[in-house]
Amino acid sequence: MVQNGNKILESDRDIASQVINRSNVNFNSCYHCRCCAGGCPFVKAMDYAPHAIIRLLQLGFYEKALKSSTIWICVGCNTCSSVCPMSIDMSAIMDALRQIALEHNIKVGQPSILGFHTEVLNSIERYGRTHKLEIMMRYKVRTMDLFSDMDLGIKMLTKRKLDLMPSKVKDIQAIKNIFKSDQD
Amino acid sequence: MKKELVKISYFPGCSLATSAKENNISLIKFCKSIGYELIELEDWNCCGSSSAHSIDSKTAFGLASRNLFLAPFDRPLLAACPSCILRLLQTHLHISQNVDLQNEYEKMFSKPFNRDLKIIHFFEILANINLPDFIESQGHNKKEKLPLDCIKFLPYYGCMLARPPEMKNIPNYHGLIEKILSSLGAEVVRWSYSSRCCGTFLSVSRPEIVTPIINDIMLQAVASGADCIVTACAMCHLNMEIRCSIKNPIPTLHFSEILSLAMGIKDYKGWFERHIVDPVPMLKQKGLI
Numbered sequence: 001m002v003q004n005g006n007k008i009l010e011s012d013r014d015i016a017s018q019v020i021n022r023s024n025v026n027f028n029s030c031y032h033c034r035c036c037a038g039g040c041p042f043v044k045a046m047d048y049a050p051h052a053i054i055r056l057l058q059l060g061f062y063e064k065a066l067k068s069s070t071i072w073i074c075v076g077c078n079t080c081s082s083v084c085p086m087s088i089d090m091s092a093i094m095d096a097l098r099q100i101a102l103e104h105n106i107k108v109g110q111p112s113i114l115g116f117h118t119e120v121l122n123s124i125e126r127y128g129r130t131h132k133l134e135i136m137m138r139y140k141v142r143t144m145d146l147f148s149d150m151d152l153g154i155k156m157l158t159k160r161k162l163d164l165m166p167s168k169v170k171d172i173q174a175i176k177n178i179f180k181s182d183q184d
Numbered sequence: 185m186k187k188e189l190v191k192i193s194y195f196p197g198c199s200l201a202t203s204a205k206e207n208n209i210s211l212i213k214f215c216k217s218i219g220y221e222l223i224e225l226e227d228w229n230c231c232g233s234s235s236a237h238s239i240d241s242k243t244a245f246g247l248a249s250r251n252l253f254l255a256p257f258d259r260p261l262l263a264a265c266p267s268c269i270l271r272l273l274q275t276h277l278h279i280s281q282n283v284d285l286q287n288e289y290e291k292m293f294s295k296p297f298n299r300d301l302k303i304i305h306f307f308e309i310l311a312n313i314n315l316p317d318f319i320e321s322q323g324h325n326k327k328e329k330l331p332l333d334c335i336k337f338l339p340y341y342g343c344m345l346a347r348p349p350e351m352k353n354i355p356n357y358h359g360l361i362e363k364i365l366s367s368l369g370a371e372v373v374r375w376s377y378s379s380r381c382c383g384t385f386l387s388v389s390r391p392e393i394v395t396p397i398i399n400d401i402m403l404q405a406v407a408s409g410a411d412c413i414v415t416a417c418a419m420c421h422l423n424m425e426i427r428c429s430i431k432n433p434i435p436t437l438h439f440s441e442i443l444s445l446a447m448g449i450k451d452y453k454g455w456f457e458r459h460i461v462d463p464v465p466m467l468k469q470k471g472l473i
Contacts, residue, residue, distance in 0.1 A: 177292060
């Protein structure tokens with residue numbers, strides 16, 4: 001149940017435990033040395049620095065964390081976790097937050113990035129492998145951004161960096177079963 | 185007497201199979217030159233890449249695990265893509281630690297789980313080999329001149345050395361590119377961007393975030409006076425090429441390409457023409473091709 005304000009779900013405690021269960025990380029051990037933010041190559045593009053996302057969780061501002069751009073900008077490069085004195089797996093926390101946000105239909109902070117992930121997964125479901133040219137084209141249509149990177153696309157095609165035809169898995173049923181088992 | 189090649193299962197992954205074919209081919213040829221036959225994993229599928237674990241962990245584990253179940257029991261499984269190997273290793277770790285997950289996948293793939301499967305990165309076979317001695321034993325005269333004598337390079341690992349905390353005790357062989365290439369005569373140029381993440385998939389959806397990051401890396405690369413960047417990651421290679429907007433960047437080579445050249449492999453046709461930043465003038469000037 002989505003509400004206004006900072007309290008979004010029927011049970012806030014439930015969100016905290018969901019993050020901990022899914023990520024297998026106890027975010028309460030973070031003492032905000034900010035090493036993660038110092039090392040993060042993408043911090044300038046985030047609305048909250050990585051440690052600030054943890055602070056939001058510690059203080060119970062779940063909606064802010066789930067709606068943030070940070071959870072989508074984070075690419076999971078593990079630079080932050082490598083310097084964390086408490087060995088907090090930030091990438092796992094971000095994975096958990098993204099998935100909780102999607103399951104609770106929270107407004108996505110960076111819809112274009114979700115759009116990209118969705119196209120990648122669609123491609124894997126169709127072929128068992130990623131077909132980059134089709135992912136790019138479908139992504140462009142999805143975001144109605146047809147013309148940016150056109151010159152780059154042509155350059156990549158002429159350098160044969162983008163295959164016209166997908167490389168496919170033979171036992172595509174096995175791939176479908178993996179996607180299906182997820183919905184069970 | 186010719187020694188028989190050691191057989192290893194090989195997981196190319198989507199990048200090496202498509203956008204970085206030159207990485208794939210040079211890797212296979214290089215491995216053969218040092219006595220390993222890479223046998224492509226039959227009917228392998230995408231490891232799930234960054235997207236699967238980002239939005240759907242269950243599918244991510246399912247995709248990576250199918251490859252683990254496809255791997256023959258009698259040989260290790262090798263991958264060269266840092267992202268693929270991380271997904272494969274992490275999934276193997278999770279299945280090994282979770283009986284319910286193991287049962288579920290054994291049922292799904294109708295095969296027993298191979299707890300002892302050795303999943304190795306390309307670096308691991310390099311770590312235990314002395315290439316200069318090896319080249320000499322193959323009849324080359326190393327006293328004359330080491331093959332990479334004239335080249336100054338910047339090692340670029342991107343984020344491949346960083347691992348999630350649960351996997352930080354698995355060796356990452358940091359410094360291996362420097363160690364191997366300098367043993368072949370190349371000069372290492374030190375810099376502060378060797379482990380800077382390239383931005384990976386944000387290159388598609390948020391290029392305006394990635395371009396300044398790549399330009400920062402390339403500006404320091406150019407200022408360092410090195411001839412080229414050497415990377416062991418196909419994703420880093422792609423971003424260095426497609427998201428760099430500064431003029432006159434230095435070329436980025438795949439580690440496997442420069443290793444192949446050092447081994448005297450001559451059939452490099454088709455590798456360098458696939459690069460967007462052409463390394464051919466530099467390689468010719470250095471006498472490597």
